[in-house]
Amino acid sequence: MDFLIFQVPMLTLQAVLDGLLLGILFALIAYGMALQWGVMNIINIAQGDLVILGGYIAYFMYLYGIHPAWGVIVSPIIMYFVGVIIYKLVINKVVDRDLFISILATFGISILFMQLMNFAFGADVVLANSGYGTTMLFDNSVTLPNSKIFSAFISIVFAIGLVIYMKKSKLGRAIRATAQNARAAKILGVDTEKVYAATFGINAALCGVAGALISITFTIHPYMGLPYTIRSFMIVIVAGLGNLPGVAMSGMGLGVFEEFADYILGTEFRIGSVFLLLVLILVYRRFKLSRKREYLK
């Protein structure tokens, strides 16, 4: 076995660090998904496309001469309204329906977004150059772009901020109440319609932050959305709904897995291995639960 990664031990460290920093971003997207899945019981296939759209906002700021890091502020604000509009147009009609309906409807939104972004922004792979430079570690054998460190830091800030917001604010309490029991919340005077809209908006805003960070650290392309959806779905099912430390841990785990898959199997199998891992995780959980004669629900 002459894999490069086993010959050069420092590459292992490189892969682990890259994976952890990448995984924090995944965890942020997955957090949004867990939020709206938990509250509205909807699986949003368009999650990844919201991320990419957020990325394009930052990219356009970069094109017009504004530093893309400001996208971290602007993108979530715009994306919040995008999320609310999507909710008002489509999602509120599928909230109480069969889950498959919501999957298919958001799949439709995903296709729509992909193509609209393709029209609006072109089919090129783009990135917003932040000009942050690179940190060299261990005698230049491990390189870390500062933009990755920046993005991980911003993700953590946003995640912690949201956790506090959900705990303390009035809307946060309303969201948590609706997640526990929508009907009871309604009886006690919570406007669940508004809560749902806000939840979807917050989810989209988180996607916007993550997208802006991705456009700085990696590349974006109109058709790259679906892998982000699958990653966040995977993270949520591994961690379980409402388990925030779990989301962070499994996000980072997934990041590290991907980096290793990249080195060992080759870049062409990177996305494939993510999707295959999803299948394997689901099958593993199915067998584990079936011993107790239960199933995933």
Next chain:
Amino acid sequence: MSKNIILYGAILIFGIAAPFIFPAFKVQLSILCILIILAITWNVQGGEMGYNTFGNILFYGLGMYLCASVQVGMFFPLGEWTEGGGEKTFVHTPAQFFQGFAVGLAVAAVVPAIIAGLIGYSILGLRGHYFAICTLGLGVAAGEISGGIEIIGAGQGFTTPPFPNVDRLEARGEFFYFCSFIVLVFTFLAVKAIYSTRFKLVLNAIRDNEDKAEAMGIQTMKYKIIGWMISAFFCGLAGGIMGGLVGYIDSTDVAFDGREMGVFMVLMAILGGKGTLWGPVIGATLFHIFKEGFWTFFLGWQYVALGVLIVVIVIYFPEGIMGWLREKYPERFGEVVDEADRKAQVTLK
């Protein structure tokens, strides 16, 4: 009964005559047949069994690759064929082409069914949306992985054997049309036969309440696997023919095209009405007409239209055309309606 025979006879005659009446639309008609097959097979899985899958594209793509690989591999080294320009170096004689295609189709049908049986036990244990997402993952993973395998052409695609030189120019279109039409008739009759047995009742029981079905002593897992194998069998056949028809296989854009075929088959079945025999047929026909119109006149906006169409159908017509008809004319579907009950409902409204 005699009415039905006339109806089926008329459709059969129309099907046989169609390529001669509309000679310019032979390829479109063949694709229509393939789409109907896919919608019917999806309906076995998603409509009757209630296991909504995005992953039948896996069997379709597998069938496509298998049929083409067998057709080439029987006579020539497969690796050299896909290396680049293989279709120019090696030429199938007509006999080789048809033999290869026949064997290829058989393999393309049987192997996906076996694979469905093998993975069925693990994957059909998942339920609801977990099953949907898992199969979505399977389909995309298959596309990404087959795009990295050298021997079937990797990223640059796989050119299927060109149709051999026969004197008539029309021969290629007619051959593929009749292939797909015969497979369509075969599929329809097979599924119709299956639907008239106890098997369909078991599938419906699984859809309505799997736990109860299990408690009643039905070995649900066995039936689910058989149902998926049937689905995979016909999907593979359709894929094999489609590969020959298109003439070029690409891993993510033709074979495992979750964004097109994978969604189309779900959409067609839902548009027509899931859980009915004729629903997928009607849905696929309408969808194909719509699609071709849109793809021709508004090229570039087709995915936008597709996205909007999915959202509209799913939100406003989840029961489909057959479901709507059933609501409106329940007597035609063999449902007994109590007149007093209906009047009471009308007055309530």
